[in-house]
Amino acid sequence: MAVFAQCVRKRTRRLAPPVMALALFLPAFAFAQTGDLAPPPSDAVPLPDPIMRPATPDPDNPLAPPGGSQGGVLQSAEPIIGGSVEDLPVPVQRMRSLIMEAARNADFEALRPLIGTGQNRTQLSFGVVDGDPIEYIRSQSGDPEGYEILAILHEVLEADYAIYDPGTPNEFFVWPYFMATSLETLTPVQRVELFKLLTAGDYENMREFGAYIFYRVGITPDGRWRFFVAGD
Template identity: 50%
Template sequence: MRRTSLVLTVAAILTVFAAGDRVAAFSRIDPGEGRSDSREGIIAVPLPPLPSPHGTAPAAVPEPSSQEEEGTDAGEEPLPPAHGPNDALVPSRQGDPTDDNGIAPTPLREGAATAEPLAAEIAYGDDALPRPVRDLRAKLMEIARSGEIERLRPYIETGDDGTVLTFGPTIDDPIEFLKASSGDGEGVETLAIMLEILEAGHARVEPNASNEIFVWPYFTQVHLEDLTPPQKVELFELVTAGDYQGMLDFGGYNFYRLGISPDGRLAFFVAGD
């Protein structure tokens, strides 16, 4: 019993000392150890600025402004541009805005997309044609398809105000002249040219004027350098690309043309200009 009590007493004393050591160990831990000035996942937001000393308000930050026009002083309005963004001008020499006479360059002519008629209305087919013009066109196309050039004789007027077939000397027999002008010598090629021309678009020249006339093809009344690709296809149905280049050098259409007056008279069927 006495040994057992001694043993229990010693165990109790050791337990007390062990507890004391643990308390002392905890007391030696630095309270700031393992801490940081910020926490993970929290964004630091800066505090508003402190009031300026002496109670003065902080200087205001100027708002961003658009850049001032170069070459103008404060309060002055810049001069407007001399020409708008879409004004294309004919270039003058060395950028000089005027010519020798002090005349400013004129705007480029509009209408590059389609060739503009000089003084005419352009159309296709015969819907817009007066009845006499429509009837004669149909008759001439019928004769051209027949290949019989002699059938043209009743529609070719002679005399000073007759049908113009040439810009040269007066001819004795119009049908013989047309045969001689044809590559085959019989007038068939001439008829083919007439048919192709009458199937093309036409121009109503000087509408409602005393000298009004309907002209085939309409290429006689446009600036050839302004033709669009589809219009060039129409022209190349009548002439070759080489002929077209020659026309550009000449300054206008100079192949065959045919004119019918509003009263249905064949005014001319002639090559040249």
Template identity: 50%
Template sequence: MLPPRLSQALLATVLLILPAVTAEQAMATPVKTERIQVAPPEEDAPLVPEIPADAIETEIAPPSTERHAPVVDESAPPPVVHYGDADLPKPVARMRDQMLEAAYSGDIERMRLVLEANEVMPTLTFGDMDDPIEFLKESSGDPDGYEILAILTELLEAGWVHVDVGTAQEMYVWPYFARYPFAKLTPQQKVEMYRIVTAGDFAEMESYGAWIFYRIGIGPDGTLHYFVAGD
């Protein structure tokens, strides 16, 4: 039998060694792991969930308008030119009368009533526009819009043509020079034209190959589609 002090010393030594052995055993003991496999996505599966077509808001485009100055075929027979409103359909004649009445009043705000009563806002510019009347004033040579109203009367009092008959672009166009071959203009027609534009304006348009001054287009149903200048 060991002496008491030796027994106690031996017990203390065992207690000191035991935790270290246990730790080494724990480190040496392999940890059981399990590999989890994730199935790859299907080749045709979209990365982003598809949104139903009926859930996407779409903007309805207005009726097609003359977005650019039309290039007239110089080899084609010139269109028939009309004057006044005798040969116009009633809806077209009514819109022309409303525009003339507003223009001759000298109050450009009268044009707001005509534009707002229209089926769609007509094309007044190929750029951005906030308020149509303010835009017309800014386009005029004076702050009150008198010049643009005068141009409007000159256009609607000039001859007109009926173009693109039977198509979605069918239109009554003022002045007829916008759809008339320049090379086929008679001396009398050129005098009519110079009541609206200057010789310098015409020379520029002739070199460009299209009428780029103001023009008006009214559909057969009386809808004003454009009162615009430019190309």
């Protein structure tokens, strides 16, 4: 099946290494509106009908397929679409703001302390990232200086967000919310929002694939930058 391998802004670019597990898991993402979260403001983008997600991912790797080697799965609350930025926990707001500021200022070194080290280091790939994480991020850009990838990072965090495993110890926040929607049922307004990140060709390729698979950012409630990845 043809999948997305093009760049936003109509330039060919390289994405993170393909992973079959991602292909199996991504179409199963879903969202639901619940009473646990205040509804989005009146001018928020309307949401498409939900798709079903039968199981929760590994809490240590939110982008891995659900279930273990024994086939066991854990039931979890479905993702929901968040409201305004002000509704986010303060640590999440702060991390989002710091990442966006660094990207906006083209300051790679300002990202370094936000990425962290050891087990808490931000996941930047579905494979192993050897060497300097900043150089790895720069290497994913379509231009040699790495400014394109910073623009993508900033634009992703400008989008609305989704909340995964809401109200559980595994809760985390994901940008953009297209991760938790069906691309088949996007409204015209939502498509305009999506096209801030993708080309029309990217969109059609993702529809064929069955899910949004461009860059996304995850932040935990305590303000840890959990991942910045893309996959095909």
